[in-house]
Amino acid sequence: MSASRPAARRELHLNAFLKPPGEFLAAWRHPDSVADAGVNIRHVVELARTAERARFDAIFFADLVGVPFADQEVLRRVSVVNDSFEPTTLLAALATATSHIGLIATASTTYTEPYHLARTFASLDHLSGGRIGWNLVTSLNDAEARNFGLDRHVDHEVRYERAAEFFDVVTGLWDSFDDDAFLHDQHGGLYFDETKLHWLDHQGRHFRVRGPLNIARPPQGRPVIVQAGSSDTGVSLAASVADVVFTHHPDLAGAQAFYADLKARAAAAGRDPDQVIVLPGLSVLVGATKAEAEDRLDRLSALLDPRVALADLAYWLGGVDLASHPLDGPLPELPLSNQSQSAQAHLLHRARDEGLTIRQLAAQLARDTRTITGTAQSIADHIEEWFTGRAADGFNVIFPYLPDPLDDFATQVIPELRRRGLFRTDYPGRTLRDTLGLPRPPSRWSSPHPATEGTSR
Amino acid sequence: MSASRPAARRELHLNAFLKPPGEFLAAWRHPDSVADAGVNIRHVVELARTAERARFDAIFFADLVGVPFADQEVLRRVSVVNDSFEPTTLLAALATATSHIGLIATASTTYTEPYHLARTFASLDHLSGGRIGWNLVTSLNDAEARNFGLDRHVDHEVRYERAAEFFDVVTGLWDSFDDDAFLHDQHGGLYFDETKLHWLDHQGRHFRVRGPLNIARPPQGRPVIVQAGSSDTGVSLAASVADVVFTHHPDLAGAQAFYADLKARAAAAGRDPDQVIVLPGLSVLVGATKAEAEDRLDRLSALLDPRVALADLAYWLGGVDLASHPLDGPLPELPLSNQSQSAQAHLLHRARDEGLTIRQLAAQLARDTRTITGTAQSIADHIEEWFTGRAADGFNVIFPYLPDPLDDFATQVIPELRRRGLFRTDYPGRTLRDTLGLPRPPSRWSSPHPATEGTSR
Numbered sequence: 057m058s059a060s061r062p063a064a065r066r067e068l069h070l071n072a073f074l075k076p077p078g079e080f081l082a083a084w085r086h087p088d089s090v091a092d093a094g095v096n097i098r099h100v101v102e103l104a105r106t107a108e109r110a111r112f113d114a115i116f117f118a119d120l121v122g123v124p125f126a127d128q129e130v131l132r133r134v135s136v137v138n139d140s141f142e143p144t145t146l147l148a149a150l151a152t153a154t155s156h157i158g159l160i161a162t163a164s165t166t167y168t169e170p171y172h173l174a175r176t177f178a179s180l181d182h183l184s185g186g187r188i189g190w191n192l193v194t195s196l197n198d199a200e201a202r203n204f205g206l207d208r209h210v211d212h213e214v215r216y217e218r219a220a221e222f223f224d225v226v227t228g229l230w231d232s233f234d235d236d237a238f239l240h241d242q243h244g245g246l247y248f249d250e251t252k253l254h255w256l257d258h259q260g261r262h263f264r265v266r267g268p269l270n271i272a273r274p275p276q277g278r279p280v281i282v283q284a285g286s287s288d289t290g291v292s293l294a295a296s297v298a299d300v301v302f303t304h305h306p307d308l309a310g311a312q313a314f315y316a317d318l319k320a321r322a323a324a325a326g327r328d329p330d331q332v333i334v335l336p337g338l339s340v341l342v343g344a345t346k347a348e349a350e351d352r353l354d355r356l357s358a359l360l361d362p363r364v365a366l367a368d369l370a371y372w373l374g375g376v377d378l379a380s381h382p383l384d385g386p387l388p389e390l391p392l393s394n395q396s397q398s399a400q401a402h403l404l405h406r407a408r409d410e411g412l413t414i415r416q417l418a419a420q421l422a423r424d425t426r427t428i429t430g431t432a433q434s435i436a437d438h439i440e441e442w443f444t445g446r447a448a449d450g451f452n453v454i455f456p457y458l459p460d461p462l463d464d465f466a467t468q469v470i471p472e473l474r475r476r477g478l479f480r481t482d483y484p485g486r487t488l489r490d491t492l493g494l495p496r497p498p499s500r501w502s503s504p505h506p507a508t509e510g511t512s513r
Numbered sequence: 514m515s516a517s518r519p520a521a522r523r524e525l526h527l528n529a530f531l532k533p534p535g536e537f538l539a540a541w542r543h544p545d546s547v548a549d550a551g552v553n554i555r556h557v558v559e560l561a562r563t564a565e566r567a568r569f570d571a572i573f574f575a576d577l578v579g580v581p582f583a584d585q586e587v588l589r590r591v592s593v594v595n596d597s598f599e600p601t602t603l604l605a606a607l608a609t610a611t612s613h614i615g616l617i618a619t620a621s622t623t624y625t626e627p628y629h630l631a632r633t634f635a636s637l638d639h640l641s642g643g644r645i646g647w648n649l650v651t652s653l654n655d656a657e658a659r660n661f662g663l664d665r666h667v668d669h670e671v672r673y674e675r676a677a678e679f680f681d682v683v684t685g686l687w688d689s690f691d692d693d694a695f696l697h698d699q700h701g702g703l704y705f706d707e708t709k710l711h712w713l714d715h716q717g718r719h720f721r722v723r724g725p726l727n728i729a730r731p732p733q734g735r736p737v738i739v740q741a742g743s744s745d746t747g748v749s750l751a752a753s754v755a756d757v758v759f760t761h762h763p764d765l766a767g768a769q770a771f772y773a774d775l776k777a778r779a780a781a782a783g784r785d786p787d788q789v790i791v792l793p794g795l796s797v798l799v800g801a802t803k804a805e806a807e808d809r810l811d812r813l814s815a816l817l818d819p820r821v822a823l824a825d826l827a828y829w830l831g832g833v834d835l836a837s838h839p840l841d842g843p844l845p846e847l848p849l850s851n852q853s854q855s856a857q858a859h860l861l862h863r864a865r866d867e868g869l870t871i872r873q874l875a876a877q878l879a880r881d882t883r884t885i886t887g888t889a890q891s892i893a894d895h896i897e898e899w900f901t902g903r904a905a906d907g908f909n910v911i912f913p914y915l916p917d918p919l920d921d922f923a924t925q926v927i928p929e930l931r932r933r934g935l936f937r938t939d940y941p942g943r944t945l946r947d948t949l950g951l952p953r954p955p956s957r958w959s960s961p962h963p964a965t966e967g968t969s970r
């Protein structure tokens with residue numbers, strides 16, 4: 057199942073970050089969006105099929121196990137955090153509604169059991185014929201913790217320690233049966249070869265798990281591992297275990313530095329750096345002209361209530377109470393965030409570098425300054441520059457609202473990328489690993505020296 | 514969405530218990546079965562579509578969160594416990610591959626978190642347009658416990674105490690948003706009416722869960738609740754919370770007694786007994802003649818290795834070591850099972866009543882004496898007798914192997930039931946509650962006196 061290609065040929069990879077009805081917090085208010093998109097399966101199937109027709113590598117769904125905003129004035133003005141399909145059940149539904157596109161879901165290592173997660177993703181990989189990816193997260197906020205018997209979110213360092221052990225358990229469980237363990241020998245009466253069954257017997261600091269998993273090894277060996285952590289701990293985890301890394305960088309130089317650093321860290325961890333695919337986020341709005349795309353962004357941005365923008369800022373700063381500080385003053389000194397440290401650091405740097413007040417920073421978020429506007433030509437230029445400049449192996453393409461910006465990207469930007477010889481016209485195989493050009497990892501039991509292949513974690 | 518019918522009209526309900534490649538432990542060895550059926554989605558979709566064409570109320574998948582047999586001589590000779598889709602992901606995949614049939618999965622209250630389970634089943638209900646049922650179990654064996662940090666299975670009484678609290682939390686989370694909470698007011702910018710959001714704030718002996726669930730109330734209000742516990746504690750739980758009860762009775766009188774007792778208990782719990790649907794298991798093999806059906810059963814039974822039969826007996830007796838007892842002697846005195854107390858009691862009674870040795874009892878299991886053989890006519894007679902005699906509201910139809918016995922039931926027995934005016938020719942609505950003739954439960958917040966409607970648990 058693994059693809060073999062000349063080492064020199066780099067492939068551009070595009071993941072569609074689908075957050076129906078769109079990434080922007082006020083996306084659901086857009087007159088062209090489907091307001092109940094989070095629980096409208098016909099709509100989500102259509103999005104998935106659009107992405108598949110365009111030959112995106114995969115589609116991706118983020119997740120939280122709770123609602124992040126305690127302030128009801130804010131909460132009642134947002135959509136997706138209140139009302140969305142649970143991602144693993146959604147992937148399964150999409151598995152029978154699509155045939156080739158990769159399907160990636162977020163799942164947390166902090167508030168789940170590794171046996172359940174290993175089983176769910178193995179089952180999904182079988183259901184989809186090997187098209188599944190797992191975005192490993194450690195969860196973000198206190199609101200999630202309170203749904204699982206805790207008062208506060210587990211500390212950052214403990215979360216990542218637990219995540220590393222969790223990953224060991226999950227990958228161990230996926231290797232419960234060797235690939236050729238199942239004989240299905242109806243005549244002889246042997247369902248499997250018992251010498252090819254491995255009991256995990258894991259006993260660690262956070263988990264005791266006997267195994268085996270009650271399902272065959274996933275078609276991909278292991279589902280594609282996605283990681284988006286950007287703290288130092290998060291990047292270390294990504295370098296050692298991730299097949300695909302989601303990241304965010306506002307400028308080319310920063311992205312190039314991250315790209316070089318991550319590939320070097322992967323090499324230092326004994327891995328082939330070409331097998332760690334770096335996908336920066338790329339939020340895009342296409343227009344016939346730059347001005348038209350800008351106008352679309354303006355109309356979208358105007359839909360965000362300033363209270364929601366401020367609450368979103370407070371959330372990403374680590375759950376601080378900004379209401380007790382003058383909005384026209386600078387950001388106060390803040391304790392280190394226990395949710396996303398990299399998001400907090402990014403906002404603090406931006407406020408300091410640009411001398412922004414709280415209100416100005418919130419307004420920047422509200423204006424959705426991350427989104428790139430332009431023609432198909434100029435957006436393809438951007439993609440080509442970052443790809444050839446080794447700032448990216450492709451992009452995690454983000455749509456401020458849906459479905460139009462996805463349709464536009466599929467029908468305008470992707471054909472332009474193809475004209476430049478940058479993007480595929482068809483899927484090279486059946487599994488997501490085939491599409492990503494990643495080898496199928498051997499079982500930890502199948503190789504005498506698995507550590508040298510970087511797949512033994 | 515609720516159906517209203519004259520009270521006098523009883524409807525026959527048929528659930529297809531699908532355990533690909535069949536219920537019998539050696540089913541996978543049958544030459545007409547699909548040996549890898551547990552992880553073959555095309556095959557399972559075909560089974561689901563066959564059941565839907567026949568207008569079964571629902572299909573059902575059992576579950577364990579581990580492999581039950583420690584003895585590899587046994588383990589390697591069985592299929593489904595080693596190698597099956599995880600049921601909730603399977604239901605989601607089937608939701609987009611079917612349109613009307615109900616979809617029921619087992620999920621344990623012992624080794625999961627109520628927030629995850631509530632969310633998964635709410636998501637499934639939305640994905641399927643209201644066709645989901647949850648078979649609430651408390652798990653069975655030590656092998657499952659050892660995948661979740663424990664050495665032994667949680668005690669029977671503690672499991673059921675936890676299950677009752679778990680159920681309260683799950684149903685409370687499903688009611689997080691009132692049915693009309695979501696405004697989707699794009700112009701005004703209000704996604705929902707915050708007065709219609711309810712924070713659960715559950716603090717109990719086993720769980721602390723703040724809520725709310727991050728998804729709208731399920732289309733059915735709550736997914737259909739299925740219970741199969743047959744211990745006294747289990748039956749009490751079923752009488753108080755179950756919409757559908759799976760049960761097993763070898764004879765009409767026993768089934769009638771159980772039926773009357775359960776309906777009385779439901780009435781005593783303040784519920785309408787007609788809204789608790791009792792479905793005994795009915796394992797069937799149809800033939801053109803009784804002799805042909807018997808012959809099919811003989812050929813199937815011959816496929817079971819005696820060691821597997823003995824291990825299966827030991828398992829259902831509570832995990833005892835039968836090897837240390839003379840196989841031609843009587844069953845030894847046994848401690849009360851901590852897995853299925855009712856299964857243990859049933860086997861002990863059978864051995865005592867019929868004076869069976871260990872070997873004879875295992876042989877009876879191996880011969881699959883539960884399966885009823887006959888023509889479509891005689892099987893319809895049996896169904897009619899039990900249904901009109903108030904031993905059953907319908908059946909949980911079990912197929913010793915698949916797919917042929919399901920096809921035969923669908924094309925021979927169901928038409929015969931229709932000729933007798935006993936079974937529907939089409940689905941009456943869109944949801945599983947519609948099909949079962951069950952009202953849509955109001956939210957615990959919507960009624961001034963929810964307790965009198967029996968839906969407040």
